[in-house]
Amino acid sequence: MKTNRRIKSMALLGAAGMLVISACGNGGDNGAGTDNSSSANAENTTIDINAKYDPPVDITGWRFTESTYKYENGDTIENNIYTRTYASDLGINLKYDWTVPIEQFDQKMNVSIASGDLPDIMWLKNKQLTDLAENDMLYDLTDLFEKYASPLSKKIMLQDQASFDTAKIGGRLMALPRTSSAVDGLPILYVRTDWLTKLGLSEPKTMQQAMAVAEAFTTKDPDGNGKADTFGLALTKTFLTDSHFGTSGYFSGFHVHPGKWVKDDSGQLVYGSTQPGVKDALKQLQDLYAAGMLDQEFGVKDRAKVTESVAAGKVGLFYGSMSAPLSVIQKNVDNDPDAEWKALPLVSVDTEPATPIGIMPITTYYGVSKDSKHPEAIFKLLNFGMQGYDENAEENNEFGISENNIPVYLYNFIAADPAKKNLNAHNNAIKALEANDPSGLSAEDKGYYDRILSFRGGDRSNWGTERVFGTPSSFDVIDQYVQEDNYIFDAFYGSPTATMVEKNATLQKMEEEVFTKIVMGQSIDTFDKFVEDWKKLGGEQITKEVNEWAAKNK
Amino acid sequence: MGNKLKTLPLHLMLLPGVILTLVFSYIPIMGIVIAFQKFVPSKGIFNSKWIGFDNFRYMLDMPNFSSVLWNTIFIAVLKIVAGLIIPIIFALLLNEVSGAFFKRTIQTTIYFPYFLSWVILGGILIDILSPSSGIVNQFLGWFGVKPVFFLGDDKWFPYTLVITDTWKGFGYGTIVYLAALTGIDQSLYEAATVDGASRWKQMLNVTLPGMLPIITLMTVLSLGNVLNAGFEQVFNLYSPMVYSTGDIIDTFVYRLGLVEAQYGVATAVGLFKSVISLVLIVVSNRLANRYAGYRIF
Numbered sequence: 006m007k008t009n010r011r012i013k014s015m016a017l018l019g020a021a022g023m024l025v026i027s028a029c030g031n032g033g034d035n036g037a038g039t040d041n042s043s044s045a046n047a048e049n050t051t052i053d054i055n056a057k058y059d060p061p062v063d064i065t066g067w068r069f070t071e072s073t074y075k076y077e078n079g080d081t082i083e084n085n086i087y088t089r090t091y092a093s094d095l096g097i098n099l100k101y102d103w104t105v106p107i108e109q110f111d112q113k114m115n116v117s118i119a120s121g122d123l124p125d126i127m128w129l130k131n132k133q134l135t136d137l138a139e140n141d142m143l144y145d146l147t148d149l150f151e152k153y154a155s156p157l158s159k160k161i162m163l164q165d166q167a168s169f170d171t172a173k174i175g176g177r178l179m180a181l182p183r184t185s186s187a188v189d190g191l192p193i194l195y196v197r198t199d200w201l202t203k204l205g206l207s208e209p210k211t212m213q214q215a216m217a218v219a220e221a222f223t224t225k226d227p228d229g230n231g232k233a234d235t236f237g238l239a240l241t242k243t244f245l246t247d248s249h250f251g252t253s254g255y256f257s258g259f260h261v262h263p264g265k266w267v268k269d270d271s272g273q274l275v276y277g278s279t280q281p282g283v284k285d286a287l288k289q290l291q292d293l294y295a296a297g298m299l300d301q302e303f304g305v306k307d308r309a310k311v312t313e314s315v316a317a318g319k320v321g322l323f324y325g326s327m328s329a330p331l332s333v334i335q336k337n338v339d340n341d342p343d344a345e346w347k348a349l350p351l352v353s354v355d356t357e358p359a360t361p362i363g364i365m366p367i368t369t370y371y372g373v374s375k376d377s378k379h380p381e382a383i384f385k386l387l388n389f390g391m392q393g394y395d396e397n398a399e400e401n402n403e404f405g406i407s408e409n410n411i412p413v414y415l416y417n418f419i420a421a422d423p424a425k426k427n428l429n430a431h432n433n434a435i436k437a438l439e440a441n442d443p444s445g446l447s448a449e450d451k452g453y454y455d456r457i458l459s460f461r462g463g464d465r466s467n468w469g470t471e472r473v474f475g476t477p478s479s480f481d482v483i484d485q486y487v488q489e490d491n492y493i494f495d496a497f498y499g500s501p502t503a504t505m506v507e508k509n510a511t512l513q514k515m516e517e518e519v520f521t522k523i524v525m526g527q528s529i530d531t532f533d534k535f536v537e538d539w540k541k542l543g544g545e546q547i548t549k550e551v552n553e554w555a556a557k558n559k
Numbered sequence: 560m561g562n563k564l565k566t567l568p569l570h571l572m573l574l575p576g577v578i579l580t581l582v583f584s585y586i587p588i589m590g591i592v593i594a595f596q597k598f599v600p601s602k603g604i605f606n607s608k609w610i611g612f613d614n615f616r617y618m619l620d621m622p623n624f625s626s627v628l629w630n631t632i633f634i635a636v637l638k639i640v641a642g643l644i645i646p647i648i649f650a651l652l653l654n655e656v657s658g659a660f661f662k663r664t665i666q667t668t669i670y671f672p673y674f675l676s677w678v679i680l681g682g683i684l685i686d687i688l689s690p691s692s693g694i695v696n697q698f699l700g701w702f703g704v705k706p707v708f709f710l711g712d713d714k715w716f717p718y719t720l721v722i723t724d725t726w727k728g729f730g731y732g733t734i735v736y737l738a739a740l741t742g743i744d745q746s747l748y749e750a751a752t753v754d755g756a757s758r759w760k761q762m763l764n765v766t767l768p769g770m771l772p773i774i775t776l777m778t779v780l781s782l783g784n785v786l787n788a789g790f791e792q793v794f795n796l797y798s799p800m801v802y803s804t805g806d807i808i809d810t811f812v813y814r815l816g817l818v819e820a821q822y823g824v825a826t827a828v829g830l831f832k833s834v835i836s837l838v839l840i841v842v843s844n845r846l847a848n849r850y851a852g853y854r855i856f
Contacts, residue, residue, distance in 0.1 A: 112817040118600045119822055132820065140599055242798040304800045305685055305710045510819050511623055514806075517799035525711075525800065542622060 054153050054388065058096030064382050065124035066418060067102050067117065069110040075411045085416045086403060095385050099418060125377040126386075126419070129180060129370045131171070132501055137372060138179040144373040144380040147178040153384035158391045164424040168367050171498055180370040181387060185422040187366040189327055191492055192254030193482050194352060195334065197321030199345040200227035208347065212258045212354040215322070216293070222321045223298045237298035239323040241311050244303070245520060249333050250311045252290075254324035254351050257359045259286040263520070265362050266497035266551060274496050274551050276544060278516055279536045285354075287532060290524045304521055308333075316340055324351075327427070327479040330472035338468045346472065348479040350486070360491055365498035371419055386419040393448070394423060405448045414449075428487065431473075431480035438475070502550035508543030515539070594827040614827035623811065631807040634717050634788040639781045641725040646732030647774065651762060653733065654740050666737070670730035681795030684723060685710060716801040724792055735777070736770060743769035775847050783840035786832045808832050 070082055080086070082104050091097045102124045105113045114133060117123070123142065137143050154162070162169055162184050172182040194209075196218065201208065204225050209215035219237025221227070228235055241250045245264055256263055262277035269275045277283075293299050300306065300314065314320050316336035325333065330346065337344050351359035373380045393404060406412050414420075423429075433450045434457060437443045443454045453474040460467035460475070472478050486492045501509065519527075519535040589604075594614055596607040618624055649669070656662045672680070687693045690706035699707065709719040747765045756764065790809035797805040808828060816825025 115817055115820045115822075118820075119598075121600055121603050136600070136820070140602070142600075242800075301691060302685075302689055302708070302711065305796075305798050310682070310685060506819065506821065507617075510814050510821075511621060514623070514799075514802055514814075518802045521799040 054155060054384065057094065058379075058382075061092065061096040061098055062379050062382065063098045063100055064126060064377075064379065065100050065102050066126045066128075067114070067124055068104050068128045068418065069107040070104055071107050071415075074415055077407065077409055077411050080413075080416075082416060086413055087416045087418065090404075091386065091389070091418075095382075095389060097382055097385065123374040123376070125374055125379065126383050127372050127374065129372045130368065131370065131498075134172070134180050134370045134372060135174065135501075138174045142375050143179045144375050144377060145177050145179065146181065146373060146380070146383075149381050149384060150178055150181075153381050153388075155384075155388040155391065157395055158384070158387050158421075161391055161394055161423045162421055165366070168365055168424075171365060171367055172370055180372040181383065181419070181421070182367045183369040183371065183421055184424065185366045186424055186426050186428065187363055187494065188425065188483050188487055188492065189427050190248065190363040190366065191361040191483060191486055192248070192251070192257065192324050192326060192351065193329070193361075193479050194254060194349045195323055195325055195329055195346055196349060197222075197227070197344065198347045199343050200321045203227055203229070208349060209352055212352045212359075215258075215352045216289070216298075219293065219298045219322050220296070223296070227321060228318050235319050235321070236300050237320070237322050238293060239311050239314060239320040240299060240303040241308050242304050242306055242521070243517070245517060247308060249308060249325040249329055250323050252286075252324065254359075254361060255290075256283070256286050257351050257361050258353045259283070260353075260357065260359070261286060262362045262495075263516075265364070265495040267362075267493070268496055274548070274555050276539070276548060278520075279539055279544070284529060284532045287520065287523050288529050291526065291529060294524050295526065299524070304525060312336070318344065327473060327483055330479060331469035334472070335466075335469040338465055342465070347477055348472065348482045350482050358489075358491060360493055361486060362493050362495065364495045366424075383419060387421070390417050390419050391421065406452045425487075427474075428480055428483060431475075431478065431484070434474050435476055497551050497554065499554045502547060502554065504543050504546040504550055508547065512539060512543060512547075515542070591826065591830055593823055594830045596823055598823045598826075600822075610823075614823045615831065617824055618827050618831065623806070626803065627806050627808055627811045630717070630804055631786055631788045631809075634720055634793075634807060635785050637717065637721040638724050638788065639778075639785065641721055642728060642732065643774070643778060643781065645725055645729045646736055647770070649729060649733045650736035650740060650770075651766065653737060654766070655758070666730070666734065668730075669733060672727045673731045675727070677791040677795045680723070680727065684796065688719070710796055711798065711800045713801045713804045716797070716805045720789070720792060720796065720805070723796075724789060732777070736773065739770050739773040740766065779840065779843050779847050782843040783836050785839050786836050 068082075074082070076082075076085070083101055088099050091099050102122075103113060103117070110128075111130070114127075114129070118133060118137065123137075129137070134143075150159075162182070165184060165187065168184055168187065169182055172178060172180045194215065196208065196215075198208070200222060201218065204221050204227055206218055206221060207214075209218050216237075222235055222237045224233070226233065226235070238255075239250045240252065241247045244250065244252045253262070253264075256277075259282045261280040261282040263280075263283055265277045266274045267277050267280075290299070294301070300311070300320070303311070306314075311320075312333045315323075315333055318337060318341050323329075327348075330348070334346050338346075351361055353359040371383060373383050403413075404417075405414050430447075430450045430453060433446055434453045437446055437450075437454050438457060443451055446454055453470055456467040456470040457475040460471040474480060515535065515538065519531055523529060523531055592604055593607075595609060595611060596604070597610050597613075598604075598607045653662055653665060656665075688695050688709040690696050690708045695709070696706040707715055709715050743766065747769075748761060751761045751765055786808060788807040788809065790807075790813065793805060793807055793810050794813070797810065812825045812828050812832075815821050815828065
C-alpha cells in the first residue's frame with residue numbers, strides 16, 4: 006500500500022516532466038499603445054537637451070555582457086560608475102530587466118519579445134528590430150533624433166551614413182544604431198615569424214608561398230621537439246563563419262566570398278557560397294587536410310579548443326581579425342619566450358590582389374518601446390556617452406579604462422563609436438610614439454600608448470597591444486587595406502527576407518555539412534550538387550528577394 | 560483521522576514539487592496554442608492569426624524533418640536499452656560483492672560523472688576521444704584497432720552518444736536497483752539455499768523477480784522519454800560533420816525557435832514530440848499491466 010502511493014507520486018512528477026513544451030509566453034498585456042500623447046504635444050519651444058529629470062525617472066532596459074568584463078570595488082553591471090552618473094547627472098535610474106552573457110542573448114531576447122514584455126530601451130539585433138518595427142512596437146525616433154541628439158552625437162552617428170540608415174524602416178528612424186568601425190572586422194593572415202626564421206623561409210606574399218609555409222610548418226618540425234605534432238593552418242568546426250580561425254580571408258585569395266552576398270559581372274547580387282571559384286578553394290583545403298596540414302580533428306573543435314593549440318605552440322598560420330594578437334595569440338607569447346607572430350595582408354592565387362570582405366559594422370541597435378513614458382531619455386544617455394569624443398573633453402579616465410586596467414567603458418548602456426575609431430587610435434599612438442609625446446592623446450589612446458611603451462620596455466604581457474595598435478601590427482595591415490581602398494562589404498545588409506526566415510536554418514545546415522565533409526575528403530563534385538540543391542531548396546527565391554531589396558535600396 | 564494527521568507532514572513535503580510542476584509544466588501548456596497560430600509576439604496569443612495545422616504541414620514538408628525524427632528515435636531507443644540493462648547488470652554484480660568498503664568505493668566512483676554538466680564533459684570528451692592523442696584510441700591501438708574519430712564520424716556518432724550518456728548516468732541507475740535489492744526478503748534466499756540453489760540460480764529465481772517491479776517502473780517511465788535524446792549532450796558534442804546522424808528534434812527546435820525565432824513551427828514540433836511521448840507511455844503502461852501485472856496509474 007505504501008509503496009503504491011510512493012510510486013504514484015513519482016509517476017505524476019515523471020509524467021508532468023515530459024509535457025514541458027518549448028513554448029513560453031502568456032502574451033498577458035500587449036497594450037496596443039493607444040496613448041501616445043507624449044510625442045504629440047511636443048511644443049515648439051526650445052528644449053534643453055541636457056536637462057536633468059526632476060524628479061528622477063525610472064528607465065528599464067536589457068543588455069548582454071561578455072565574459073571579458075571585469076569589475077572592481079564591488080561594482081556590478083547594475084551598479085557602476087555609469088549607472089550612478091546616469092542617476093546623479095541625468096536623473097535617470099536605469100534598471101535592467103535582465104542581463105545575460107552574449108552567448109545567450111539571442112535566446113533571451115527572442116523569449117522576452119515572445120512574451121511581449123518590453124522595457125523602455127532594449128538592445129536589439131537587425132532581425133528583431135525589423136520584427137518589432139513591423140508590428141508597431143517601437144517608438145518612431147525620427148523627430149526626437151532631430152530634437153534631442155546633441156550636435157556631437159549627430160556628427161559621430163552620421164559619419165557612416167549607409168550604416169546609420171540600416172536603422173531606418175520605411176524611411177523612419179526606428180532605433181539608434183550602435184555605429185562602429187567597419188574596417189575593424191576585415192580578415193588578416195597571421196604567421197609565426199620565429200618559425201619562418203628557424204626554417205629559413207620568408208613572409209608569404211602569394212597563396213602558393215603561404216601553402217609552402219603551411220607545409221614546412223607541418224613537416225619540418227618548426228618547434229624542434231622531434232615529433233610531428235605541428236600543423237600548418239588552424240580552423241574551427243565553424244570555420245565558414247568564425248572571425249578567428251575562419252576561412253573568409255582564405256576564400257578571398259580565390260576571389261570568392263562564401264556566406265556573403267556579392268555583385269556578379271552583370272550587377273546582380275549572388276550568394277558567395279555558390280560561386281564557381283569556391284570549388285577550387287575547397288579542393289585546395291581538401292588537399293591540405295589529406296596532407297595533414299590541417300588539424301585532423303578541426304571538425305569538432307570550437308574556438309576555445311583551437312586557441313589551446315595556438316597557446317601550446319602547435320600551429321603557426323591562421324586567418325583572424327585585428328584583435329587576434331590580444332585574444333588568441335597572447336597566451337602563446339606568454340608560454341613561449343621565443344614566440345613571435347606577424348599580421349600580413351591576404352595572399353592571392355593569382356596576380357589580382359585578394360580583396361577582404363567585411364560586414365556592415367552594426368550588430369546592435371537600441372530600440373525604444375512604444376509604451377515608454379520617456380522616449381527621449383535614450384538621447385540623454387546617448388549624448389552623455391558621446392561626450393568623451395569631444396575634442397575639447399577634459400582628460401578623464403573614470404569612464405574609460407580604470408587605474409587598475411579595467412575597461413569600465415564597457416558598462417556604458419548606450420554607446421556608439423566613430424567610423425574609424427580604432428584605426429585612428431592606432432595612427433595616433435604611432436605618431437605619439439615617434440614623437441615621444443603623448444600629450445595630444447585621448448584617454449583611451451593614452452592607455453594603448455602606455456602599454457606599448459611597457460612592452461618595448463620588456464613586458465611581454467603587453468605584446469598583444471603592441472601587435473594590435475603599435476607596429477608592426479594588425480592595424481598596419483588594415484591601414485594598408487584602407488589606403489589601397491581594397492575592401493568590400495557584404496552587399497546584403499537588410500533584415501532577413503521572407504524566404505530566408507523560412508529556409509535559412511535548412512540551407513545553412515546543408516552548407517556547413519557539405520563544405521566540412523568536402524574538406525575532410527568527400528568527393529569535390531558534391532559541391533555541384535550542393536549548388537543545385539541550394540537553388541532548389543529556396544536559394545533561387547532568396548536570390549530574387551535579395552535583388553528586389555537591392556533595387557529598392559539603391 | 561489520526562492516520563491523516565500522521566501523513567500530513569509527508570504530504571507537505573510533496574508540496575514544493577507539486578507547485579514547481581504546476582508553474583513550470585502545467586501553466587506553460589497553454590502556450591501550445593502557438594502551434595496553431597501564425598504567432599506574432601506583439602499581438603500575443605489572443606490576437607495572433609489562427610492557421611490550423613499549417614505549422615505541422617510546414618514541419619512535415621521540411622527536407623530535414625524525417626532524418627531528424629529518425630535520429631531522435633534511434634538514439635533515444637539505444638539510450639533507453641543501454642540505460643536499463645547496464646545498471647541492472649552492475650547492481651547484480653555489486654550485490655554479490657562482499658567487502659562493504661570496496662562496494663561503497665565502486666558505487667561512489669561510478670556515480671561521479673552524473674554530477675558533471677555536459678558543457679564540461681564535452682570539452683573532456685573531445686580530448687579523450689581524439690583519434691590522434693586521446694586515451695581511448697591509444698588503448699584501442701594496443702589491440703591493433705585503427706583510430707576511430709568517434710565525434711567526427713557520422714557512423715560512430717550516435718553510438719558515441721549512447722555510450723557516453725550511459726557512462727554518465729549508469730551510476731545513478733545502479734543505486735536505484737541496489738536499493739530495490741535490499742528490499743528483497745532475506746528468508747527467500749535462505750529457503751533457496753536450503754533447497755540447494757546455486758548463487759546463479761538464486762539470482763535468476765529470487766533476485767531478478769524481486770527486482771521486476773522496479774525494472775518495469777523504470778522501463779515505463781523511460782519510454783515516455785523516447786523522444787528525448789538529450790539536448791544538452793548532443794548540443795555540446797555535435798558538429799557539421801555529424802549533422803546527418805546527430806541532429807535531433809530538440810536541437811532542431813532550438814535552432815528553429817530560439818535562433819531563427821520561428822515560434823509557431825518550433826512549438827508545433829515540440830507538441831508533436833509530446834503527443835507521441837504521451838501515446839507511448841500510455842501504451843507501455845497498458846502492456847506492463849497486461850504482461851507483468853503492474854501499473855503506475
